[in-house]
Amino acid sequence: MLRNFVTGKFSVVSDVDTKATANTDDDQQVLGLDQVSGKNVALHCHPQNLIKWVAELDGIAGSVLLVPFDACEAFSKRVEEKLELDVVLTDGMTYTGHWTKKVSVFKADSRSQDAISSPAKRKTQWLLTTSGTTGTPKVVAHTLESLTRTTAKGVTGSQLTWGLLYDPARFAGFQVVLQAMMANAKLVVPSPDLDFETKIDFLVTNGCDALSATPSLWRKILMAKAARQLHLKQVTLGGEIADQRILNSLAKQYPSAAVTHIFASTEAGVGFSVKDKKAGFPLSWLDSGARDVEMRISDQGTLCLKNTHLNQNYLGGGGLIASADGWIDTGDLVEVDGDRVLFKGRLNGAINIGGNKVIPEDVEARILEVPGVFQVAVRAKASSIAGALVEALIVPAPELENTSGLVKSVKQHCKQVLPSFKVPAFVRLVDELPVGASGKIKR
């Protein structure tokens, strides 16, 4: 049970005094651990409390939905439609007015007799949502086992101090939290609403020496003045293709750090890490495999993985289906280049913008809603800063006499109906869409 780790050397440092709950109504119900036993709860609070309460609720609550800090009204509505929540737990430090379900202040008391003496009676389901807080959030159910399958447990070498720049309510952030808990490490958690330089300053002040971020976030970290004062022992990258340049920049900036990039298929619950500071992974792994994982390349050029030591039927709550022999097609295109296998993007053409997934067809459908648009093709434009940016090529309707306002209309409409990272950064009017030899739109 997670609570066992919290009583160890694991500690959380934040910039706010989260014991003082702000903005709670006097007549707002206060609930303790006993009252949420077996219940389906949602946690909507400051990250520091979320982390502490996660440890308390494990083994007690039936299910816990982790609510992203920036969740909007549409999110709450959709999630309440999809799930049967019993109660929303808060600390009064974030706005919870959107929920129709009862919002109660949670009072975790780790000294309660019940909490210590009774063994975990249930396997709490952990519900996390995929990126994009507007639109329909996809909820993925996990258990502690599925989430920590590849997490190192116990103290390995000297204790690290992990910085948390991710939202702990999301998969990547939650992984960092669980990793820190299981390694009895210290977790430094700057409040999400601080400005970026201040967050990095906070990490420096609190001796952060381990940090996990997407390659794009790392580029942003390297722009912060305080980043130059971080003495990192562990640099971890994930969520996007780690190109050789960012690996080089990080190795140069943090010469005594171990640099690890992680490939993880979160839906499949399988992944591996690369520690040689080179992009991709060694070609030899296609024969030998990596730790606990076998690999091969499909006929379509996608990477297929198979867990070697675990029950291959376990799906991790996501949508990927293992074939009868346990192989999972990750859908990620790879290419052999000398003695390396390099990642090339998604087979389905999905675009990765700084770790956020954009499906071109979804954006095209929205753009077609704008009057004056005849045809549209959305594709990735390579970006040395964000990995990729969204580009939209538009063929104006033939009857449209004046096309001068069309680009602006398209951008404005997209801003209203899509999260910011899906809004095309570049919109160009063209006479016809680029079409490849097969007649399909060339992305």
Next chain:
Amino acid sequence: MTDVREVIIESIHRIAEENDLELSLSLNDDSVLLESGLDSLGFAILVADLEGSLGFDPFVMMDEPVYPNTLGEFVAIYKKFSPKEAQA
């Protein structure tokens, strides 16, 4: 001869306007890019836009890219990698 600094400043203003971003009042060499009003996406768009107008992207040209903290550092990087400089 293109003044790299002028092109950059013009680009920043245009991108801020096109993407409804509010820039901080004055942009000078000491302006911290992360606090200028240009968010992460805006900065990525700026670099892509400058590749279009200047013809190069220094963050692709460097093997170990350094990422600028201030506008001054940003301009210096572009001046350094500007093809015209290479000819001088």
